[in-house]
Amino acid sequence: MGYLLISKLKSFILGPALVGIIWYFAYWIIDRNVMPNPFLVLSALPDLLEHNVISHLAHSLYRIFLALSLSMIIGLIVGLAAADKNLSKILTPFIYFTYPIPRVALLPVVMLVFGLRDVSKIIMITLIVVYPIIIVVRDSVKDIPKETYSSLICLGASKFQMFLFVTLPWAVSGILSTLRISLGTAVAILFFTEAYGTRYGMGFFILDMWQRINYVLMFAGIVVLSMTGFILFVFIDVLEEVLLRWKK
């Protein structure tokens, strides 16, 4: 565990350092106000506290946490149902038909039905993140070799026990890898949904600073949002290390 934390800490420093180098080159080439000096932005980070950034961050984390949790629960349930031979006949055509729909285009409908506040934001993120989870869970459960269940069947295991001891651990492995891929999309949609109906959230803060032509604080907000996404990535990595130790 100690080694794991040190390794994560290394990537925690290395990732932002590389971004900082690229950013500095961009600043040097562009040399405009719209691309401020990264050191200036870093020195402005403490100023964010005066702009209530903790509250903005807490609102964003609350929305993204709820949306990801909801996506995992729905993804697991629907994915498991879609792996069932009979239910698959109904669910698979539905998933294939609705998956290619550009769900961002449904925003006006979601806003009209669920209002402008948190519910519509959480539903928008969920709508986009849940599909890959459904498909990965369905495919991973379908791939479970029948023999894995054999020794449990002759022990008289109930369907629930087979789900608990075989299907669920197998599906969790798929969920975690999909969650990592979906996280980037989730943060992007979060930013998009915080452009309306709220005065709290990192998306709102960044857009607000942009409109005030305060590019230093706008970039400081982007840094905070990026770091939040980065911490969530590290969290999923740690979760995977703990839950999927058997794969190492």
Added chain:
Amino acid sequence: MLTIENLNLSYGNFQALINVNLTLHSGDIYAIIGPSGCGKSSLLNILAGNVNNYSGTVLLDRQKISYRKKNIGLIAQDYGLLPWKTVHGNIILPLKIKKLNISDFKDKIGYIKERLQLTGLENRYPNQLSGGQKQRVAIAKTFIMELDLLLMDESFSALDAITREQTQELFLDVRNEKKPITLFVTHSIDEAVFLGKKIVILSGVPGSITAIIDNPTYGKSDSRKTTEFLDICTGIRDLIKKEWGTY
């Protein structure tokens, strides 16, 4: 006693087993041998509850098999271990499925781990074990309960020759403590003759029982080199060739 009467199994138009009749007496160990595709594994899968679309009767102690009430163990070719459970987790899995109190089995768990040389490996996952170690975990997991019936499907076939012989001997030692009715399927004549008190020869498509041979040499670790052992092996090989053509 396990009784199999007029057992037939078809997959669509393909008949896998026809009119199989066999009675396994308490304490006995039966080896089923035959060429690939003769229905050996199908027969085992019926007994393990994995195949239900058969016709005929299968009775354990004169009753239809209740997998919840009876203790039936299966040692599969791929060991049947759950990769996300540790050695300890795999061993106690049958107790959890049977909803038994794990603490009541503390001594038995310790004994079986020691007996099968698994002490110190408790926290390892199956992918951190050698083939022989995995096989010993599969045996420990099966014998953690007092078995009514033990089924084995090519259980030693993935092991190298030396490990296979050592594991077979260790298996027999543990198995002979309580002597549950044992039926194991193999394509190895040597293995059948070493482990099987009775050797059931399954031949043809659809599979049917050609012969049941009494084997006085079974279970003796030094019997493998004896003339009697080799004669029985030759006799079985000739019988299968006669029925099947090649082997």
